[in-house]
Amino acid sequence: MRSLALASACSFALVAFGGISAEAQSACRDRVMAKGEPSRIQLLAKRNARNAWTEKVRNTKRLGEEYANWKSARDSRIDCTKEQRHVCRATARPCKA
Numbered sequence: 163m164r165s166l167a168l169a170s171a172c173s174f175a176l177v178a179f180g181g182i183s184a185e186a187q188s189a190c191r192d193r194v195m196a197k198g199e200p201s202r203i204q205l206l207a208k209r210n211a212r213n214a215w216t217e218k219v220r221n222t223k224r225l226g227e228e229y230a231n232w233k234s235a236r237d238s239r240i241d242c243t244k245e246q247r248h249v250c251r252a253t254a255r256p257c258k259a
Contacts, residue, residue, distance in 0.1 A: 207248035
């Protein structure tokens with residue numbers, strides 16, 4: 163019984179003090195991928211990919227502005243390749259900010 167009370171208290175603390183709430187988790191949508199404009203500089207190519215992802219989410223009818231925040235997204239990643247220029251793809255699950 164004491165272990166159950168301790169586990170409940172820990173769960174509450176995680177949610178109340180910075181953990182991700184169940185409500186926030188359920189506000190996330192399916193993964194979105196966007197390809198950014200190429201750049202000679204990889205850092206700029208990554209920024210282009212994040213911007214392309216944000217625009218794609220913003221312009222998706224079932225998502226929109228409230229989901230178009232890269233920092234609020236879950237499972238985010240940016241993958242880059244280079245031939246003549248760096249080309250990056252941003253992938254993440256958009257979540258309500």
